[in-house]
Amino acid sequence: MAEKNYMVRIQNLEKFFGEDRERVHVLKGVSLDIPEGSLYTFLGPSGCGKTTTLRCVAGLERPDVGSISIAGKTVFSTSERVYIPTNRRPIGMVFQSYAIWPHMTVFENVAYPLTIQHKSKAEIKKRVADVLKIVGLQGLEDRPAPKLSGGQQQRVAFARALVNEPKVMLLDEPLSNLDAKLREQMRFEIKALQRRVNITTIYVTHDQAEALAISDQIAVMHGGTLIEVGNPHQLYSRPKRRFTATFLGLTNLIPGKVVELGGDSRPGRLETSKGIFSFIPAAGLTTGSAAILSIRPEHIEVIKQKPQVTENVLEGTVKEAIFMGDAYHCQIAVGDSVLRVHTHPFLSMNPGDKVYLHLDPQSCNGLPAEDTEGMDESALGA
Amino acid sequence: MGRFINAQTLILLGCSLFVLYLAGIPLVMLLYGSIRSAPIGEPGAAYTIQNYVKAYFDREFYLLFWNSIKYATGTCLVSFVIGTYLAWVNERTNTPFKKLFMVMALIPFIIPGILSTIAWILLLSPKIGLINLAVKGVLGLESSPFNIYSMGGMIWAEAIHLYPLVFLLMSASFRNMDTSLEEAALTAGSSTFTTLRRVTLPLMRPAMFGVLLVMFVRGIEAFEVPALVGVPAKISVFTTKIFLAIHQFPSDFGLAGAYAVTLLVISGGGVFVYQKMTRKEERFATVTGKGYRPRVIDLGPWKWLTFGTSFLIFLLAVILPVFILLWSSFIPFYGIPSMELLAKLTLANYHYVLTYPLALTAFKNSFYLSVGSATLVMLLTSVIAWITVKSKIPGRIFLDNLAFIPIAMPGIVLGVSLIWVYLTLPIPIYGTIWVLLLAYITKFMPYGIRTASASMIQINKELEEASFTSGGTWFQTFRKIILPLLMPGFVAGWIYISIISLRELSTSILLYSYNSTVLSIMAFDLWEGGQYTYVCALGVLMVLMLVAMAFIARRLGARIGIAE
Numbered sequence: 001m002a003e004k005n006y007m008v009r010i011q012n013l014e015k016f017f018g019e020d021r022e023r024v025h026v027l028k029g030v031s032l033d034i035p036e037g038s039l040y041t042f043l044g045p046s047g048c049g050k051t052t053t054l055r056c057v058a059g060l061e062r063p064d065v066g067s068i069s070i071a072g073k074t075v076f077s078t079s080e081r082v083y084i085p086t087n088r089r090p091i092g093m094v095f096q097s098y099a100i101w102p103h104m105t106v107f108e109n110v111a112y113p114l115t116i117q118h119k120s121k122a123e124i125k126k127r128v129a130d131v132l133k134i135v136g137l138q139g140l141e142d143r144p145a146p147k148l149s150g151g152q153q154q155r156v157a158f159a160r161a162l163v164n165e166p167k168v169m170l171l172d173e174p175l176s177n178l179d180a181k182l183r184e185q186m187r188f189e190i191k192a193l194q195r196r197v198n199i200t201t202i203y204v205t206h207d208q209a210e211a212l213a214i215s216d217q218i219a220v221m222h223g224g225t226l227i228e229v230g231n232p233h234q235l236y237s238r239p240k241r242r243f244t245a246t247f248l249g250l251t252n253l254i255p256g257k258v259v260e261l262g263g264d265s266r267p268g269r270l271e272t273s274k275g276i277f278s279f280i281p282a283a284g285l286t287t288g289s290a291a292i293l294s295i296r297p298e299h300i301e302v303i304k305q306k307p308q309v310t311e312n313v314l315e316g317t318v319k320e321a322i323f324m325g326d327a328y329h330c331q332i333a334v335g336d337s338v339l340r341v342h343t344h345p346f347l348s349m350n351p352g353d354k355v356y357l358h359l360d361p362q363s364c365n366g367l368p369a370e371d372t373e374g375m376d377e378s379a380l381g382a
Numbered sequence: 383m384g385r386f387i388n389a390q391t392l393i394l395l396g397c398s399l400f401v402l403y404l405a406g407i408p409l410v411m412l413l414y415g416s417i418r419s420a421p422i423g424e425p426g427a428a429y430t431i432q433n434y435v436k437a438y439f440d441r442e443f444y445l446l447f448w449n450s451i452k453y454a455t456g457t458c459l460v461s462f463v464i465g466t467y468l469a470w471v472n473e474r475t476n477t478p479f480k481k482l483f484m485v486m487a488l489i490p491f492i493i494p495g496i497l498s499t500i501a502w503i504l505l506l507s508p509k510i511g512l513i514n515l516a517v518k519g520v521l522g523l524e525s526s527p528f529n530i531y532s533m534g535g536m537i538w539a540e541a542i543h544l545y546p547l548v549f550l551l552m553s554a555s556f557r558n559m560d561t562s563l564e565e566a567a568l569t570a571g572s573s574t575f576t577t578l579r580r581v582t583l584p585l586m587r588p589a590m591f592g593v594l595l596v597m598f599v600r601g602i603e604a605f606e607v608p609a610l611v612g613v614p615a616k617i618s619v620f621t622t623k624i625f626l627a628i629h630q631f632p633s634d635f636g637l638a639g640a641y642a643v644t645l646l647v648i649s650g651g652g653v654f655v656y657q658k659m660t661r662k663e664e665r666f667a668t669v670t671g672k673g674y675r676p677r678v679i680d681l682g683p684w685k686w687l688t689f690g691t692s693f694l695i696f697l698l699a700v701i702l703p704v705f706i707l708l709w710s711s712f713i714p715f716y717g718i719p720s721m722e723l724l725a726k727l728t729l730a731n732y733h734y735v736l737t738y739p740l741a742l743t744a745f746k747n748s749f750y751l752s753v754g755s756a757t758l759v760m761l762l763t764s765v766i767a768w769i770t771v772k773s774k775i776p777g778r779i780f781l782d783n784l785a786f787i788p789i790a791m792p793g794i795v796l797g798v799s800l801i802w803v804y805l806t807l808p809i810p811i812y813g814t815i816w817v818l819l820l821a822y823i824t825k826f827m828p829y830g831i832r833t834a835s836a837s838m839i840q841i842n843k844e845l846e847e848a849s850f851t852s853g854g855t856w857f858q859t860f861r862k863i864i865l866p867l868l869m870p871g872f873v874a875g876w877i878y879i880s881i882i883s884l885r886e887l888s889t890s891i892l893l894y895s896y897n898s899t900v901l902s903i904m905a906f907d908l909w910e911g912g913q914y915t916y917v918c919a920l921g922v923l924m925v926l927m928l929v930a931m932a933f934i935a936r937r938l939g940a941r942i943g944i945a946e
Contacts, residue, residue, distance in 0.1 A: 099848035
């Protein structure tokens with residue numbers, strides 16, 4: 001039963017690039033199960049192995065170890081010595097460059113998957129017309145491909161990927177070549193299109209905002225390994241790993257030690273150089289273990305007068321405040337470190353102001369500290 | 383099991399083996415032949431170094447060596463000066479009508495070498511040369527001022543034939559130079575002349591050296607001028623010596639082989655150095671090789687000097703040779719232009735050439751060979767370029783180098799090696815048109831692989847991957863996506879190869895038989911027979927045929943793929 005619900009199963013994928021001493025280990029045992037009908041995103045910085053994983057599913061790369069099955073059929077397996085070539089896998093793919101063939105018209109591009117199977121003229125005509133209608137390109141059949149705008153090219157690429165009714169659609173950073181406005185709009189369109197056709201879709205991107213906006217499930221990848229899988233909401237507000245917390249949006253990190261784990265709707269307690277904080281511990285933390293507290297800038301409340309409560313309250317000075325229209329983005333000095341805080345635009349913030357910060361305990365995530373992946377600029381000195 | 387034997391494997395493996403056969407076997411057989419004591423097939427043949435002893439211990443060998451070096455160096459320098467000067471005028475100055483000159487500068491490209499040689503004999507021969515007679519008449523000289531039958535005359539005729547290549551290569555490097563480097567020198571306070579000396583020339587030095595090397599190799603492997611001018615003038619170079627060793631009776635294949643190996647070592651060394659240099663340069667060029675707008679120098683009144691000299695070159699290199707060829711093709715017997723002869727203009731030469739017993743065969747053979755070799759070379763090298771550029775198949779670098787080897791083989795050397803190959807191997811094509819086809823494919827494969835790889839690199843990998851993910855097999859992808867996208871480069875390469883195969887002489891002359899005569903051989907024979915007016919008529923027809931073929935190829939290419 002469980003087998004049935006997964007459209008794509010990836011097991012223990014290993015992949016090396018290059019030869020001999022320049023060998024790079026790009027995939028280090030990646031395993032993923034992609035549910036039928038979902039829009040599943042591989043998210044991570046460049047070089048994390050997301051595109052390589054996608055290309056392995058497409059058959060454009062050959063893994064060194066592991067197995068991949070699509071719709072219950074093994075398409076690649078090192079133990080069973082199976083490799084089904086790309087052209088015999090039930091997939092459709094949209095490339096980063098769209099890869100619209102410049103020597104063909106829109107119709108010829110979209111019809112290609114059918115013409116090479118020698119389908120009848122009438123059937124090709126009907127199916128191309130149907131799929132062009134779905135992507136909103138009806139009437140452009142005879143236009144030569146080089147005469148299309150970026151957005152139109154992308155729609156042609158989608159139509160071509162869909163026309164053969166594949167089991168899985170693979171999208172390799174399909175929005176990265178569009179300008180910011182169009183990208184924003186296409187997010188909605190892709191999501192709507194995927195719902196309408198109800199096709200299992202794997203989406204690769206390095207843009208966390210895009211991933212959050214579009215996905216049913218996100219697999220966060222880093223350095224050739226899978227970090228964490230979850231829906232956008234879980235990953236953003238309740239990350240389990242430090243890399244997820246820092247890669248998806250901005251966050252503040254405060255290192256410390258678990259004093260009390262809590263449980264049953266009772267928060268735990270974490271001892272840090274800034275005092276003791278109430279927090280929600282991630283799985284795997286134990287009393288006495290080192291942990292990192294992560295809290296997002298918009299979950300820190302700024303209070304100008306000294307508040308009644310003292311729990312999870314810090315005292316600081318406004319260092320810099322930038323007006324962003326919908327918020328102030330502030331840097332607030334607390335002792336020898338700086339916290340990023342977003343405040344309501346009506347609350348005027350001036351450098352030098354003394355303020356109090358309230359860190360909502362429900363938004364304070366305690367993450368395992370030994371997780372050293374993804375040390376970046378948002379990490380905070382002790 | 384069966385799934386491993388599919389169209390892709392068959393095509394890729396087949397093409398690779400074919401390249402190995404074309405490029406590798408002649409080399410092996412040439413070396414083998416040069417250390418055999420007797421012609422192949424004869425009983426009692428053994429391994430020997432006698433051929434080399436005979437070649438190297440002959441005093442004549444060193445004269446030959448010295449002549450070849452003199453000839454190649456002279457050709458290389460003269461063609462370099464003319465070609466570079468025209469390239470500079472065209473790319474970097476405001477000389478009037480320079481665009482017109484640029485088109486005209488390329489005309490000698492389309493005139494077969496044998497014809498331009500004949501044209502220069504008709505212009506500079508001490509007895510009948512038009513220029514000589516004109517100068518004698520004007521200055522009232524007793525003897526002719528110029529003599530084509532000399533080292534200087536040979537170098538001149540060859541250089542005029544070769545300079546368009548210098549022009550093309552140097553124009554490209556003038557164009558690709560980042561002029562902001564020069565502007566930086568000017569803003570730093572250096573004068574135009576200092577900039578030229580301290581910045582421009584050092585920047586172009588690698589390109590210039592590369593071009594010189596190419597021209598030297600071209601000079602040393604040239605055949606037409608040494609055969610038509612050098613042989614009667616008793617000035618021998620390697621290529622003619624090899625030709626004579628085989629054409630004497632009985633043929634001395636071993637000696638020809640020993641000379642051929644020597645020639646191969648010289649030209650191979652040149653090509654090897656050139657390859658090493660340009661590889662480095664290409665890597666450099668990909669970083670900065672964008673289309674810069676060349677800085678045009680305003681020459682002021684001096685532009686009339688550059689105009690004058692360009693026109694003079696144009697007159698000498700294009701107008702005079704073309705005129706003498708056309709003139710000679712319409713007159714009943716050879717004579718310098720006069721009113722008396724003008725009245726006798728006739729189409730008889732064309733009629734004679736077209737009804738010449740072998741003419742129909744030669745026209746047909748040349749046409750088939752030209753179209754066949756151009757098409758096969760481009761198809762073959764397109765597949766090879768896919769392997770070397772797009773695939774990760776092990777050994778692809780070796781394949782790329784292998785396909786390039788024949789460029790280091792002078793035509794006459796290739797001819798000698800193919801004689802050995804098809805007299806030894808049990809493939810019964812010696813003396814047929816098929817051996818010529820194989821020879822042409824081998825010889826022109828390097829040009830094909832160059833154009834095909836350059837175009838292949840331009841094709842984004844995702845364009846072919848999109849076909850695989852659409853369900854296309856390798857063969858479908860190659861035919862419907864790669865080939866059409868390759869079409870501009872394919873057509874350009876096709877036109878170039880069909881032109882050079884139609885005028886090929888140095889290899890064909892060792893491999894043809896009565897039934898496989900081609901046009902250039904027919905021209906050579908007519909010339910040897912002293913029938914100058916017929917040769918010129920034949921030449922005009924050849925050039926017309928070339929122009930027509932290039933035109934049709936362009937039209938067809940635009941229909942199949944994307945027009946450039």
